[in-house]
Amino acid sequence: MSHFLWVEDFENSPKATASNVLGSVFNDSLFDEDRRALKQNLKTQGVFIELTLQDGLEFITPDLDKKVDYIILDIDLPAFDEVINDELLQLLETFENYQKHEDETDDEEALQTVCSELKKIAGFYLYTKLVVELGFPKRHILFCSNHANQTKSILEAFKTAKIALPKIYEKADPFVQDWTKDRYQNPYSRLRRGIIEACRELKEKLNNPDFIYFNNYIPKQESTQTDDIISYFEILENFLPLREPDPKDKKSLYKLFIRTLSHEWEAAKNIRHDKNKPDAVLAWVMRNTRHWITHNSNLFSDVDEQLIAYLFILNIRVMFNWNNFEVLKHEEILFSIFDFNRKDLETNEFLKNLPISTTYLDLKNLIKKANQCSYQTINIEDSFYFNEMANNIQLSKSIYRNDKELFVKLLYQMFWLLTCNPFVDKKNNYSLEIKFWNFKYSDKPYMLELARRIYHRSFPKV
Incomplete structure (x- = not known):
């Protein structure tokens, strides 16, 4: 079996989402409504699920090609779960104009605001790290999101940078299951x-x-x-x-x-x-x-x-x-x-x-x-x-x-x-x-x- 990294927050039904994306590969008995249980079940099958942008960034290390063969990315992702790490903090400061406030309450509000905006485009930061920094093959990455129409600013940014934007598929699109099955069985x-x-x-x-x-x-x-x-x-x-x-x-x-x-x-x-x-x-x-x-x-x-x-x-x-x-x-x-x-x-x-x-x-x-x-x-x-x-x-x-x-x-x-x-x-x-x-x-x-x-x-x- 090929190994996958899947960065997905399961905003809707985890079981239905997993079935839409991986239903051509695995039996539905592996899919669970509990995100943690689903994550554990699929790990035994070589699919590693990360639920936030921060977790995805941590998983994407220089030896990534030794851990997984293919990657499925959502676009709309929460920034982090509980504690923010240095890598994500630096990303917010460099690209999202976040500045730490001395007042703790003000800082929490500022961080919440910037992370709320970041959520809409988080998957593109993962894509950039994969393709630009690590040279991970574009053909091994599938963008799979139901929020593609909400990313006009990103589309313009990619166009300005003269970087070809990957095609984005909705999770229920039959192509998604065909793609995962073809890669899983390669x-x-x-x-x-x-x-x-x-x-x-x-x-x-x-x-x-x-x-x-x-x-x-x-x-x-x-x-x-x-x-x-x-x-x-x-x-x-x-x-x-x-x-x-x-x-x-x-x-x-x-x-x-x-x-x-x-x-x-x-x-x-x-x-x-x-x-x-x-x-x-x-x-x-x-x-x-x-x-x-x-x-x-x-x-x-x-x-x-x-x-x-x-x-x-x-x-x-x-x-x-x-x-x-x-x-x-x-x-x-x-x-x-x-x-x-x-x-x-x-x-x-x-x-x-x-x-x-x-x-x-x-x-x-x-x-x-x-x-x-x-x-x-x-x-x-x-x-x-x-x-x-x-x-x-x-x-x-x-x-x-x-x-x-x-x-x-x-x-x-x-x-x-x-x-x-x-x-x-x-x-x-x-x-x-x-x-x-x-x-x-x-x-x-x-x-x-x-x-x-x-x-x-x-x-x-x-």
Whole structure:
């Protein structure tokens, strides 16, 4: 989910106002007539409500783009609630000709008068701070007010300053719900938000050395220090800009992100099954990703938000000891990027007939087919393990090594083939029939939810 800042005083019915603005995104059960209850309910959904100009100004800090993705502004706002702060006081003195009176009663009356006038145009001060001072993208701001026709002086001021005035919509205008729904569901914003929330969550846990599992994959002499990991996640946190790039630039950005994300796996050599951390073997996904993008970056020149989310989720899981398999906050955001409409995926029915053996044999047959080509010598080395077979194709000179669609699919399929590890059936005179361990996803919530979302990408023909 994308995150919003909504500065609104709810002068009329809070429930009706929230329904008008956010009804296309949230269930009406979240909307309450009590402003404080409404504020708390929507905060859990990533919508941060501020009720006054002063509160809005305090929320709008230099790191605002790390807190929210979009902003909804009312125009008519009370100046403050109880105690005025220095920032608002300076604004009143500079722009509204307020001068403090020595007499306390006179000063209260003067302050009340100037704040009454300020109320009619308060939202524009927020807009100015956002756009002029912080450079917040105009396209990420929606003016939503029923008092637009009362701001003639502001309209003239914007015109004199040669600043384009944003269009102002009434809260009941259907465009408002369309705008919020489109932004709330935007895959790029959700991806960026999930990455930011994960990095913030991680930095709070990295003071515990036992939390870092990554060093189990690399030689002791190459052990990664906590400071290096913090720097790594600070880079990832700031990697995707608030403004969504155009399609061509975004593809280049995603390829560079994958290179940065997988960089740490260059030294990984000790990836193996760990009964205390059954998802540790999924580190092979990151190790192969690192190898492939280093030697054939064109494989990742046209990827989407779903693949980035998938790799990021696995990377965070296998690098650290989370001590549980519950779905994490950032995973909820990243899972929302994936769509799945199949009823069998809503239950656990799809786990009963996973095409694991077929997928394994398909890759073996692909290698066999490539090696039998008559017009050139390919020589793809075969292997027992799925991830090694996939990597051997990339190491070869086969035409398949440049198949972008194939290798993206293989990254998804590795989730299943690594956790359902193949073994030789020894019960029937050591026959060469390949079978698989029955890995239980159902008792590991994050793995089950990820499995639901990548199923159709892993097995597109099923």
